[in-house]
Amino acid sequence: MRPKNLAKEEAIRLIALQIISEEGLENLSMQKLAKAANISPRTIYIKYENKEDLLIKLFIDEVLGKYEKAILENFDPKMAFADGMKRLWLNTFHYLRNNKPAFSLIRYGKSSPLLNKAFQDKNIQQGAFFAPIHTFLKTNVQAGLIPDLPHDVHSALLFSPIQDLVAEYFDHLDRPVQIITEKVILTSCEIVIKGILK
Amino acid sequence: MRPKNLAKEEAIRLIALQIISEEGLENLSMQKLAKAANISPRTIYIKYENKEDLLIKLFIDEVLGKYEKAILENFDPKMAFADGMKRLWLNTFHYLRNNKPAFSLIRYGKSSPLLNKAFQDKNIQQGAFFAPIHTFLKTNVQAGLIPDLPHDVHSALLFSPIQDLVAEYFDHLDRPVQIITEKVILTSCEIVIKGILK
DNA sequence: TTAATAAGTAAACAATCGTTTACTTATTTT
DNA sequence: AAAATAAGTAAACGATTGTTTACTTATTAA
Structure with a gap:
C-alpha cells in the first residue's frame, strides 16, 4: 500500500496552528487549511475524523x-x-x-x-x-x-x-x-x- | 419615527454572550443568534455594522x-x-x-x-x-x-x-x-x- | 509484474455562513 | 389624519462551511 506522507501530516498541523494564531480559532476552516497546506480537503479526513478531532489532537x-x-x-x-x-x-x-x-x-x-x-x-x-x-x-x-x-x-x-x-x-x-x-x-x-x- | 426596542437590543447582547459561553465563540453565528433571540437577522444589522462590530462592542x-x-x-x-x-x-x-x-x-x-x-x-x-x-x-x-x-x-x-x-x-x-x-x-x-x- | 490497497485528488454535496433586498409595521411630527 | 421615516420582518443572495463521492496515484506483497 501507499505509505502516509508524513510531511503532509506535519504541514496540516503546522499551518492549522499558524491560521489559529494569526486569524483566530473562529476563522479556521477545513477548506482554508487544505488550500494553505496545498492539499485536498479529503486528505485531512484521512488523518483526522473531523474538525473537532483535528482540534483536540492538535x-x-x-x-x-x-x-x-x-x-x-x-x-x-x-x-x-x-x-x-x-x-x-x-x-x-x-x-x-x-x-x-x-x-x-x-x-x-x-x-x-x-x-x-x-x-x-x-x-x-x-x-x-x-x-x-x-x-x-x-x-x-x-x-x-x-x-x-x-x-x-x-x-x-x-x-x-x-x-x-x-x-x-x-x-x-x-x-x-x-x-x-x-x-x-x-x-x-x-x-x-x-x-x-x- | 418608530423607536428602537431596547428589550430586543439587550436580548441580542445577552443571548450572544450565552451562546459564546456555552458553545464557544467559534460556534456563534448571526443566524443562530437571531433565531435564539426570536428576531430577524436584519434587526442585528440595525444595531451593529456587522459581526465583528457586534463582537467588539459586546x-x-x-x-x-x-x-x-x-x-x-x-x-x-x-x-x-x-x-x-x-x-x-x-x-x-x-x-x-x-x-x-x-x-x-x-x-x-x-x-x-x-x-x-x-x-x-x-x-x-x-x-x-x-x-x-x-x-x-x-x-x-x-x-x-x-x-x-x-x-x-x-x-x-x-x-x-x-x-x-x-x-x-x-x-x-x-x-x-x-x-x-x-x-x-x-x-x-x-x-x-x-x-x-x- | 501484477493484484491489492491505502493515500491522495478534484469536484461536488447539502447546510449554513454573513449579509442584503424588498417590504411591512409602528411611531412621531406636521 | 396623514406624511415621513426608522425599526423590524420574511425571504433570499452568493459565498463558504464541514464533509463525501468518485476517481487516480503510488507503493507493497505475492
Missing part, C-alpha cells in the same frame, strides 16, 4: 504534549524549591517565546468549551499533565516550606503570572523597547516565590 | 465596561495596599462568579486576535481600562511599598491568579465539593500581597 498531543516536555526539561521534582520554580518559569518563557502558534492555541484552551473539556477529560482519563510538578509541590508542602492548598490553587498562584507575562511579551513585540526580558521574568518569579514560602 | 462596552465598574466598587486608590488588593480580588470573584457569560468572553479576549486588538486599541485611544488601579499601584511604588515594575508586570503578578481561580471555580461547579471559596480567594490574595511587598 491541542492535546501536538501542543500540550510538546509544551509539557519543554517545560520539564532539566527539571527534577527533588530540586530546591526556588531553583525548581525558576527552572519552570524560564523553560516556559523560552519555549513559548519561540512558539507563538502553540501559545495561541494554549490560550484558546482556556476559552473554548471544546478544548477546555478535552483538557479535563485527558487529565482524568490518561493521567494529569505536568505530573512532576504535582510531585514537586506536594514534596514542598510535606517539607513544610509552602502552605497546603489544593493543587489548582497552587497552580494559579505559581504559574498564572508567567503565562500572562508571555502574552505581554508578544503584545510588545512590535514596540521599540521590549519590557518583558529574561531579567523581568526572573524578578517576577522571585516575587511569586517570596509570596508562597511560609 | 466585548468592550458590554462586558469590559460592566466588569470594570463592578471591580472598582468601593475601591479607592488611596486605600491601604492590602485593603485595596483584597477589595479588588473579592470584587472580581463576586462579579465573575455571577456572570459566567461575561467571564467567557473576557477569556476569549486573550485568545482571539480580533478582541485582543480591540482591547489594545481602546486602551490607547480612549484611555486605559482600570485607570484607578494604575493610580493605586503607582502610589504604592512611590510610597516605597512595592517594587517599581512596568504596569503590565504588576498586573500579571497581582491579578493573573484571581482570574485563573475564577476559571477553576467554574470548572468545579459540577463537583460535590467546591474548593474555590471566598476563604481560599482571601488566602491566595494574602500570598500575592506578601510576595509583592518589599
Whole structure:
C-alpha cells in the first residue's frame, strides 16, 4: 500500500496552528487549511475524523504534549524549591517565546468549551499533565516550606503570572523597547516565590 | 419615527454572550443568534455594522465596561495596599462568579486576535481600562511599598491568579465539593500581597 | 509484474455562513 | 389624519462551511 506522507501530516498541523494564531480559532476552516497546506480537503479526513478531532489532537498531543516536555526539561521534582520554580518559569518563557502558534492555541484552551473539556477529560482519563510538578509541590508542602492548598490553587498562584507575562511579551513585540526580558521574568518569579514560602 | 426596542437590543447582547459561553465563540453565528433571540437577522444589522462590530462592542462596552465598574466598587486608590488588593480580588470573584457569560468572553479576549486588538486599541485611544488601579499601584511604588515594575508586570503578578481561580471555580461547579471559596480567594490574595511587598 | 490497497485528488454535496433586498409595521411630527 | 421615516420582518443572495463521492496515484506483497 501507499505509505502516509508524513510531511503532509506535519504541514496540516503546522499551518492549522499558524491560521489559529494569526486569524483566530473562529476563522479556521477545513477548506482554508487544505488550500494553505496545498492539499485536498479529503486528505485531512484521512488523518483526522473531523474538525473537532483535528482540534483536540492538535491541542492535546501536538501542543500540550510538546509544551509539557519543554517545560520539564532539566527539571527534577527533588530540586530546591526556588531553583525548581525558576527552572519552570524560564523553560516556559523560552519555549513559548519561540512558539507563538502553540501559545495561541494554549490560550484558546482556556476559552473554548471544546478544548477546555478535552483538557479535563485527558487529565482524568490518561493521567494529569505536568505530573512532576504535582510531585514537586506536594514534596514542598510535606517539607513544610509552602502552605497546603489544593493543587489548582497552587497552580494559579505559581504559574498564572508567567503565562500572562508571555502574552505581554508578544503584545510588545512590535514596540521599540521590549519590557518583558529574561531579567523581568526572573524578578517576577522571585516575587511569586517570596509570596508562597511560609 | 418608530423607536428602537431596547428589550430586543439587550436580548441580542445577552443571548450572544450565552451562546459564546456555552458553545464557544467559534460556534456563534448571526443566524443562530437571531433565531435564539426570536428576531430577524436584519434587526442585528440595525444595531451593529456587522459581526465583528457586534463582537467588539459586546466585548468592550458590554462586558469590559460592566466588569470594570463592578471591580472598582468601593475601591479607592488611596486605600491601604492590602485593603485595596483584597477589595479588588473579592470584587472580581463576586462579579465573575455571577456572570459566567461575561467571564467567557473576557477569556476569549486573550485568545482571539480580533478582541485582543480591540482591547489594545481602546486602551490607547480612549484611555486605559482600570485607570484607578494604575493610580493605586503607582502610589504604592512611590510610597516605597512595592517594587517599581512596568504596569503590565504588576498586573500579571497581582491579578493573573484571581482570574485563573475564577476559571477553576467554574470548572468545579459540577463537583460535590467546591474548593474555590471566598476563604481560599482571601488566602491566595494574602500570598500575592506578601510576595509583592518589599 | 501484477493484484491489492491505502493515500491522495478534484469536484461536488447539502447546510449554513454573513449579509442584503424588498417590504411591512409602528411611531412621531406636521 | 396623514406624511415621513426608522425599526423590524420574511425571504433570499452568493459565498463558504464541514464533509463525501468518485476517481487516480503510488507503493507493497505475492
